[in-house]
Amino acid sequence: xxxxxxxxxxxxxxxxxxxxxxxxxxxxxxxxxxxxxxxxxxxxxxxxxxxxxxxxxxxxxxxxxxxxxxxxxxxxxxxxxxxxxxxxxxxxxxxxxxxxxxxxxxxxxxxxxxxxxxxxxxxxxxxxxxxxxxxxxxxxxxxxxxxxxxxxxxxxxxxxx
Amino acid sequence: xxxxxxxxxxxxxxxxxxxxxxxxxxxxxxxxxxxxxxxxxxxxxxxxxxxxxxxxxxxxxxxxxxxxxxxxxxxxxxxxxxxxxxxxxxxxxxxxxxxxxxxxxxxxxxxxxxxxxxxxxxxxxxxxxxxxxxxxxxxxxxxxxxxxxxxxxxxxxxxxxxxxxxxxxxxxxxxxxxxxxxxxxxxxxxxxxxxxxxxxxxxxxxxxxxxxxxxxxxxxxxxxxxxxxxxxxxxxxxxxxxxxxxxxxxxxxxxxxxxxxxxxxxxxxxxxxxxxxxxxxxxxxxxxxxxxxxxxxxxxxxxxxxxxxxxxxxxxxxxxxxxxxxxxxxxxxxxxxxxxxxxxxxxxxxxxxxxxxxxxxxxxxxxxxxxxxxxxxxxxxxxxxxxxxxxxxxxxxxxxxxxxxxxxxxxxxxxxxxxxxxxxxxxxxxxxxxxxxxxxxxxxxxxxxxxxxxxxxxxxxxxxxxxxxxxxxxxxxxxxxxxxxxxxxxxxxxxxxxxxxxxxxxxxxxxxxxxxxxxxxxxxxxxxxxxxxxxxxxxxxxxxxxxxxxxxxxxxxxxxxxxxxxxxxxxxxxxxxxxxxxxxxxxxxxxxxxxxxxxxxxxxxxxxxxxxxxxxxxxxxxxxxxxxxxxxxxxxxxxxxxxxxxxxxxxxxxxxxxxxxxxxxxxxxxxxxxxxxxxxxxxxxxxxxxxxxxxxxxxxxxxxxxxxxxxxxxxxxxxxxxxxxxxxxxxxxxxxxxxxxxxxxxxxxxxxxxxxxxxxxxxxxxxxxxxxxxxxxxxxxxxxxxxxxxxxxxxxxxxxxxxxx
Numbered sequence: 001x002x003x004x005x006x007x008x009x010x011x012x013x014x015x016x017x018x019x020x021x022x023x024x025x026x027x028x029x030x031x032x033x034x035x036x037x038x039x040x041x042x043x044x045x046x047x048x049x050x051x052x053x054x055x056x057x058x059x060x061x062x063x064x065x066x067x068x069x070x071x072x073x074x075x076x077x078x079x080x081x082x083x084x085x086x087x088x089x090x091x092x093x094x095x096x097x098x099x100x101x102x103x104x105x106x107x108x109x110x111x112x113x114x115x116x117x118x119x120x121x122x123x124x125x126x127x128x129x130x131x132x133x134x135x136x137x138x139x140x141x142x143x144x145x146x147x148x149x150x151x152x153x154x155x156x157x158x159x160x161x
Numbered sequence: 162x163x164x165x166x167x168x169x170x171x172x173x174x175x176x177x178x179x180x181x182x183x184x185x186x187x188x189x190x191x192x193x194x195x196x197x198x199x200x201x202x203x204x205x206x207x208x209x210x211x212x213x214x215x216x217x218x219x220x221x222x223x224x225x226x227x228x229x230x231x232x233x234x235x236x237x238x239x240x241x242x243x244x245x246x247x248x249x250x251x252x253x254x255x256x257x258x259x260x261x262x263x264x265x266x267x268x269x270x271x272x273x274x275x276x277x278x279x280x281x282x283x284x285x286x287x288x289x290x291x292x293x294x295x296x297x298x299x300x301x302x303x304x305x306x307x308x309x310x311x312x313x314x315x316x317x318x319x320x321x322x323x324x325x326x327x328x329x330x331x332x333x334x335x336x337x338x339x340x341x342x343x344x345x346x347x348x349x350x351x352x353x354x355x356x357x358x359x360x361x362x363x364x365x366x367x368x369x370x371x372x373x374x375x376x377x378x379x380x381x382x383x384x385x386x387x388x389x390x391x392x393x394x395x396x397x398x399x400x401x402x403x404x405x406x407x408x409x410x411x412x413x414x415x416x417x418x419x420x421x422x423x424x425x426x427x428x429x430x431x432x433x434x435x436x437x438x439x440x441x442x443x444x445x446x447x448x449x450x451x452x453x454x455x456x457x458x459x460x461x462x463x464x465x466x467x468x469x470x471x472x473x474x475x476x477x478x479x480x481x482x483x484x485x486x487x488x489x490x491x492x493x494x495x496x497x498x499x500x501x502x503x504x505x506x507x508x509x510x511x512x513x514x515x516x517x518x519x520x521x522x523x524x525x526x527x528x529x530x531x532x533x534x535x536x537x538x539x540x541x542x543x544x545x546x547x548x549x550x551x552x553x554x555x556x557x558x559x560x561x562x563x564x565x566x567x568x569x570x571x572x573x574x575x576x577x578x579x580x581x582x583x584x585x586x587x588x589x590x591x592x593x594x595x596x597x598x599x600x601x602x603x604x605x606x607x608x609x610x611x612x613x614x615x616x617x618x619x620x621x622x623x624x625x626x627x628x629x630x631x632x633x634x635x636x637x638x639x640x641x642x643x644x645x646x647x648x649x650x651x652x653x654x655x656x657x658x659x660x661x662x663x664x665x666x667x668x669x670x671x672x673x674x675x676x677x678x679x680x681x682x683x684x685x686x687x688x689x690x691x692x693x694x695x696x697x698x699x700x701x702x703x704x705x706x707x708x709x710x711x712x713x714x715x716x717x718x719x720x721x722x723x724x725x726x727x728x729x730x731x732x733x734x735x736x737x738x739x740x741x742x743x744x745x746x747x748x749x750x751x752x753x754x755x756x757x758x759x760x761x762x763x764x765x766x767x768x769x770x771x772x773x774x775x776x777x778x779x780x781x782x783x784x785x786x787x788x789x790x791x792x793x794x795x796x797x798x799x800x801x802x803x804x805x806x807x808x809x810x811x812x813x814x815x816x817x818x819x820x821x822x823x824x825x826x827x828x829x830x831x832x833x834x835x836x837x838x839x840x841x842x843x844x845x846x847x848x849x850x851x852x853x854x855x856x857x858x859x860x861x862x863x864x865x866x867x868x869x870x871x872x873x874x875x876x877x878x879x880x881x882x883x884x885x886x887x888x889x890x891x892x893x894x895x896x897x898x899x900x901x902x903x904x905x906x907x908x909x910x911x912x913x914x915x916x917x918x919x920x921x922x923x924x925x926x927x928x929x930x931x932x933x934x935x936x937x938x939x940x941x942x943x944x945x946x947x948x949x950x951x952x953x954x955x956x957x958x959x960x961x962x963x964x965x966x
Contacts, residue, residue: 021301037211038204040429042378043462047888050378078204091202095194098857102684103201104378104429110202133897136888138378138430139684141860141925142896 007071011036012080020067027051027062029070030077038078038107042136049135052108053077059115078107087114089152099148101139109135113149117156125150179848179908182736182915185764188693188703189916192853195689196703206427209382209399209459216454217384218247219300221307222441223293224464225285228540228881229317229334229502232283235293236311243309245302248452250294252282255447260413262438264504266654269511272344274504275335279444284317286334286502287542288882289467291441296448296456319540321881323474323499326537334502334538343504344511344536348518350593353531356491357482364565365480368558369950371874372474372499375547376893379429380465381439385446386455395422396446399429401436401683402721407713408657409438409507410446425711428683432548432865434469435683436723438506441468466886471875472513472547474499475554479521481562482529487572489581491529492522492593494558498536501543507656510544511536516551516643519594521559524603524639524819525581530593540881546723552642552927553866560638560931561949564938574637574935575616578821579607582639596643599812601819602909603639606843610637610821613905614841619825627943633838636824636936640928643815644846644920645729645911650815661809662726663717664734666695666742668802670788672766672780673705674742679719680731681710685922686854687727691735693850694916698739699746700763701780717805725920728850729816730808733914737806749787749800750778812913820844820924822863824932825900828940830962833955835871835937837900842928845907847919855921856904862925863902868894870930874952 004019011034020029025044030036030053042050044063051062054076055069081087090113093099100106109132116123116131123131128149129142137145182189200206237249261276281292293310297303318332325331326341333341357363384397394416400406403423411418428435445458460468475498482490496517500510518532567577582603583590590598610616616635623633651658665677676695682688688708696703710716717734720726743763750768751758754777762771768778786793787800794800810816825839842859849855872892876884885891910917930951937958938947946961959965 031211036204037207040208040379041210041459042380043888045462045887045889048378048462082203082205091199094202095198098195098686098853100198100201100684101686101857101861102377102379102428102430103198103206104208104427106201107204129896129899133895136376136378136893136895138376138432138865138893139861140857141862141864141902142894142899143860143902144857146896146901 005068007068009070009073009075011075012077012083022066022068024067025063026053026065026067026070029067030062036077036079040104040107042104049112050105050108052111052135054111059111078110081114089155090114090117093148093151097144097148097151099140099144105135105137109137109145116149117152121153121156123153179910179917183697185700186697189697189850190848191693191851193693193851195686195854196692197688208379208427208429209384209397212384212397214384214386214455218296218298218452218454218456219303220294220296220445220448220456220458221300221303222291223295223307223310223312224468225281225288225290225292227316228288228321229319230285230314231317232281232285232292232312233315234313239309240295240306243302243306245298246295246306247298248296248448250448250451252278252280252292255279255444256282258414258450259443259447262413262506264506264509266509266651266656268654269344269509269515272509272511273338274343275338277440277503277506279440279447287540289464289542291444294444294448296452319881320538321540321877321879323497323537323539324476326499326539327535334540341538342535343500343538346515346518346534348594349531350529353491353493353529356529360482360490361485362483362566362569363480364562364569366561366565366947366949368477368479368561370473370475370554371952372471372544373869373873374466374469374471374875375432375434377430377432377434380460380462381435381469382459383442383445384455384457385449387449387453389453393420394446395424397424397426399435400425401431401723402658403681403711403713404679404718405658405721406438413443414446414450422714425681431683431722433546433550433723437470437508437545439468463887466891467542467883470505470545470547471542472544473554473869474544475517477554477558479558479562481566483566483570485570487570487577487580489525489527491527492559492562493531494521495533499539499541500536501541502538503543505543505545507658508546508651512546513544513551517555519596520552520555520641522594523555523559523592523596523641524583526583527593541877548862548865549923549926552923553869553930556638556640556927557931557934560935564935568942575607575611578637578639579604582607597813598817599911599913600909601641601817602845602907603819605907606819606821606845609843609905609907610823610841613843613903614823631827632830632940632943633825633827634936634938634940636932636934636939638822638928638931638935640820640822640924642725642818642920642924642927644725644818645810645816646724646726647810647814650724659718659720661807662719662731662734663805663807664731664738665717665803665805666699666738668742668746668780668784670784672784674699674701676706676708676735677716678708678710678731678735679717680722680727683722685727685858686851687722687731689854690728690732690850694732694735695739698736699743701766705766717807725922728918729914729920730810732850732918733808733916734806736916737808738804741804741806742802745801745804746780746783749802750783752794752798753783753786754778808914810913816911816913816919818844818846818919818924820928822928822932824936826933826936826940828937828958830944833958835953837867837898840900840902842902842925843905843907844921844924845909846921847908847910848917849906849908850918852906855906858921859904859925860902862923863929864894864899866926866929867899867933870933870951870953872952
């Protein structure tokens with residue numbers, strides 16, 4: 001057994017104190033240690049975006065981030081944001097527009113979309129395409145995902161005005 | 162003015178309504194969001210890698226690092242002693258429990274391949290072939306031990322390039338086969354030389370298609386669980402054809418089929434990648450049997466690139482004969498395809514090339530056709546059926562040649578197609594290659610496309626922009642796609658792959674309906690359409706229907722998902738079973754109510770008086786009495802509230818669909834960059850069961866086709882090493898580069914079923930590469946340049962323009 005480090009990390013609002021190997025990636029830690037299977041492994045080299053999670057409020061690739069880097073940090077996963085309801089409108093829009101087929105990319109796609117709608121409320125359709133172009137989807141052709149995200153941008157704008 | 166008066170041409174302004182198949186159609190054909198996908202948006206899916214079992218072990222495979230080698234020795238002493246390691250196994254070890262296979266089909270005359278084993282025995286024939294298995298308590302421990310495995314090998318002579326595979330001085334990969342030919346076919350309907358000699362114009366070129374691969378986001382994954390006490394194997398498998406895998410595991414391991422259960426939960430994309438039986442599938446099962454505990458295999462992305470099937474590597478010399486008036490007289494092709502060192506089990510790797518021969522020229526009414534096909538072995542990853550199977554090749558060749566001909570005779574590309582497609586009133590028809598076409602709608606689709614994309618205005622815009630030095634192109638692709646296959650695909654060739662499928666529909670005591678179907682779900686929305694069909698067929702609210710798929714212990718026997726058969730075959734089985742259950746419910750209600758069944762109807766969860774519509778008995782009452790108060794029913798009457806029906810399409814070898822796509826692109830002649838501005842598709846998949854789902858099937862498939870047309874290629878060096886076997890270097894379509902895609906429908910139901918649905922899953926992939934290629938060549942036309950080599954990279958465009966050597 002390799003050396004381990006103790007980390008204290010708050011995941012979806014719940015504090016954890018865990019022993020992890022320094023080499024353990026954040027997404028493996030979330031999946032294997034905490035049983036949070038919603039973050040997926042698509043490529044394990046930072047390209048596909050299926051493992052996207054929030055670390056201290058910014059999205060990161062769970063496969064390029066080590067669990068030890070989350071020591072002292074707040075992590076949000078698809079399970080957490082589903083439970084809190086902060087992306088319910090995005091989730092509903094994805095269902096309404098059929099913006100997912102196999103669903104394997106969807107948690108990562110939603111985490112990326114969450115940051116977009118929160119930080120770029122005025123994003124155009126082209127900017128939505130650009131923003132989610134770090135998340136690979138083989139099924140949909142992206143059109144419906146773009147529709148769904150644009151729909152939520154519009155809904156939130158309406159709600160503000 | 163009334164709308165139906167302005168609609169001068171049928172199929173243009175609105176799709177003519179087609180007769181409903183059920184009494185009270187509420188769901189079939191409706192644009193309904195897919196039921197049950199909320200959980201996927203919340204990260205609550207259950208893919209194979211999410212499943213944990215007690216004593217679960219993990220396997221990783223040592224794969225051949227070179228394209229052809231003799232295994233001289235395997236030293237696993239250190240690896241075995243590493244923490245957590247449970248077993249290190251070689252090809253010889255696993256060959257003791259699993260029989261080898263040879264993937265050929267009886268109806269592909271003369272086809273040959275060599276025996277293949279779960280792990281390489283003596284030799285490995287491609288970079289990525291599994292050679293040694295390391296099983297440990299954790300994946301990390303297995304990967305750690307893998308680093309300490311010492312394999313001594315000797316490189317063997319290579320056949321890498323398919324163009325060289327048949328040369329006399331090229332090494333023969335399997336000497337016992339005599340040469341590197343897997344399969345050859347020649348088709349000649351006669352008088353081709355005369356027709357080409359007499360034609361006003363003959364246009365010819367050579368098309369190249371880069372080898373590419375499926376890149377399902379969820380890698381191939383599997384848990385094999387041999388339970389020694391039960392002598393039973395359970396395999397959790399991310400796959401498309403559970404019963405096929407059940408049969409293969411049973412036969413290769415000499416087990417009775419009932420001792421094998423295959424379970425498919427959520428599948429993270431498949432596209433044909435997950436319809437084949439891979440060596441490591443059998444290896445993982447063998448390891449579980451040897452260890453007596455569950456073993457999980459999840460491919461990592463790097464090994465996916467060299468162990469998932471590749472596809473589409475073809476070089477096609479093609480020519481077309483036309484007259485000046487635009488009449489297409491004939492096609493001729495010579496197709497060469499390299500498939501790796503083995504034909505893939507059990508569907509074989511000759512189908513793709515065979516499809517190309519069958520499909521070239523398919524939309525058109527010419528009478529003359531000659532084709533030659535060579536399918537050759539080479540030391541690269543095996544290829545096999547991948548979404549569209551031969552269609553993208555055949556369509557690009559056909560449509561590329563049609564555009565070349567149109568250019569030569571100075572005819573508009575839409576015009577030449579309209580003049581030559583088999584007319585909508587000429588069906589059933591037989592294509593020049595011999596394919597049987599039940600009923601297609603090329604003319605209606607072309608008219609709809611013209612209107613939808615505002616073709617004439619777009620041509621005007623293109624011309625105006627050319628004057629400003631902006632080089633845009635419009636590309637068209639007329640498509641046929643085979644769907645709803647009969648046994649002609651595999652069954653007649655000896656492959657035990659079911660062409661029929663079954664559905665069981667049960668009325669539950671509370672009046673709700675459970676549906677079990679042999680065809681499963683990989684994201685297409687299969688379960689959603691079955692729910693729609695069952696609700697309408699029985700006559701209940703859709704939220705009272707539950708669909709279960711993906712478990713060979715539970716569902717009726719069936720073929721699963723391939724060749725766009727889920728809607729047309731599985732859907733028909735659900736319809737028939739649902740309608741039969743409805744009949745049985747009415748018989749039961751008639752006994753309860755002491756009425757004639759013929760006087761009763763079933764409407765929205767109630768048994769009603771057929772004449773007055775008066776509600777007589779809710780289904781919950783039928784269920785309560787039928788299940789719990791049989792004492793109140795007459796002697797000799799047994800309610801049968803669970804009904805199974807099967808359906809096999811037997812009227813035609815395949816039910817062809819058709820459609821037409823258009824691509825609008827801009828090419829930068831200085832950089833060779835292509836910008837996809839817009840894409841249109843008109844498709845005819847017969848009765849559309851859910852337009853929202855069909856639209857997304859089309860869009861996803863189109864983007865997958867665009868990937869092959871512009872970006873995707875498995876690049877190899879002369880040593881058979883794949884150079885871009887990772888997601889950073891292998892380019893897949895991402896959102897920013899993809900266009901918006903408009904989809905429209907023409908509905909020409911098949912008469913081979915009550916439902917009238919044809920497949921919709923692959924037509925997008927079939928047509929997109931041709932449309933994009935033609936659009937690029939249309940943009941390049943003022944420069945006198947053409948590119949017929951896919952993927953069409955900026956470099957190839959600049960070469961065509963003479964800007965780089």
